[in-house]
Amino acid sequence: MNLYKMNDFRSFSLLLFAILISQYATAGPCTLNLLHFDDCDFCGCATTGGNFGYGTLGNSNFVGLRYSYQQFESKDGIFDNSPTSKEHFNTYQLWMKIPVTPKVHITGTMPFQDLNRVYDDRIESLNGIGDISFIGWYTINFKKKETTENTEEEVNPNLVIMPEYTGHSLRFGLGVKLPTGAFEEVLTDRVNPGFQVGTGSTDAVFSLGYSYSRKMEGVSITGSYFLKGENKNDYRFGNQISYNAKVFKGFLLGTNVIAPFVGVSGDFFQNIVQYRDELPDTNGYMHLGTVGAEFNLNRLVIGVDVGLPLAQHLFDGDVKIKQRFLFYLNYTL
């Protein structure tokens, strides 16, 4: 237990140290901000209050609304012929990105959860405020060694392109998710314990992101580790690694930009721990293929992202994600 605690602390301190040190590195404004947001974490946009979403195309600060829909199918029972239930996870989020210094920004997310589980003979519904989360981000934009010739072609007045940057950037995120959503112990006995408005726990989030963009195309990769805390019911959701990678290309539509993208995203979960016992078969993974687009219309950003499963194994196959849909609307401040 102590060793475990030590390790967590050490990695945390290291990250913190890295952030503090890198604060002294070169400062400069971003080039093209990228489509980089961490997608939902299962148990989900539901339980971990999910969606440490942040950052969109070309906006350093915004307030937005995000809707996410995830559909799962889970077994209502333990047998091969047990009936299945369809689970609909609707999450409405108020999210914002606030710059603190040129290289530091904070993202905050406040979700409202509306969950339905449809059995053969009944419907189970759950809704309420989910878990609020905050992440502090530190961004390093890498500078070019020497400035080469400036090719000034098709400069979009909406985009600030600083040619002395290489287009490569790294992001570090440190955050916390608070137990503002209600956790109902009785629901843990179901096949999908992720059907919860909140985890009831305080969780830490560690993120690392890499982006590259050149003109209006690029890639964005983000990985996050969720260190989950134990809630007052002696229940702890499994720690989780999430990743998200995207390739996008922007096109000009008059003065507006449309940026379609394709990518993959996924999660790995460790076992749930209850009363210090690891619950068997509560670990797993899922990988989704994603496709979508982001539209920049003056101060508005509209994004759509559809995810379909490529591979998955959740709760020993008893829970399956069927699809995921995200829609967001951000207003640049």
Add this chain to the structure above:
Amino acid sequence: MKVLNYMAIAMMAVALVACDSDDNTNTELTGEGTTRIEFDNSYSGSDLLLQTAFYSANGTEKIVIDTLKYIVSNIQLETEDGTLFTVPEDASIFIVNEADEDSRFITIENVPAADYVKVHYGIGVDQDKYLQGADGQGDFLNQATAQGMMWSWQAGYKFIRFEGRFTAEAQPEETAFAIHMGSHGSSLDNYKEVTVNLPVSAKVRTDITPEIHVVADVSQLLSGEDKLYLEEKSQIHVDPDKSPKVATNASKMFTVDHVHN
């Protein structure tokens, strides 16, 4: 810079809170609680359906099950260090009847608070109890009679009633089968003890009532270690050759799927 420092300190504080979990595992447990055992009957991984589903037995026969009942007795709970809690005899004998939902849930009260990792129980009625005579059976005698779980007092209890219809290659006409297994008076003891391990311990506390979900794979009765072909014999009652085989198969059909704490 200052803002970042404050932010870092705040986050570190929060992260520490998140990582900190108090160790309260070594505190002495006191008091008593309740636990429940669910007997869930299945057939080769499928939830058992009476009267409607066709199941394969030994690959060559098709069966429909109409009745499934069995006697569970002498329940004991065991902790990691081998401490046994024996449920008082009178409160420790039940008839599980697939057709009666309530009968599949057994509630055990006044269990000392502990982490239990094994459950022991018997299928049937042991000789000690049987030899106490009719008076020693208490209310259970009436219960067993009402459920058709008695032959006669001389022959004793039926530990399992497994009835239905079957077809086989050489017997395409649907034919009734009945397997009634029990001890034969005091001449043949078919009572079997079963031990099942729990995947996570059942944590009985004054405020926690664990539910132990036991699955019985009924396909084992015919297709288990000892193969029994209905084609060969479809009526097994007081059969000194086949009923011990049924007893052995029955004792091996139980597993614990999960425990809810």
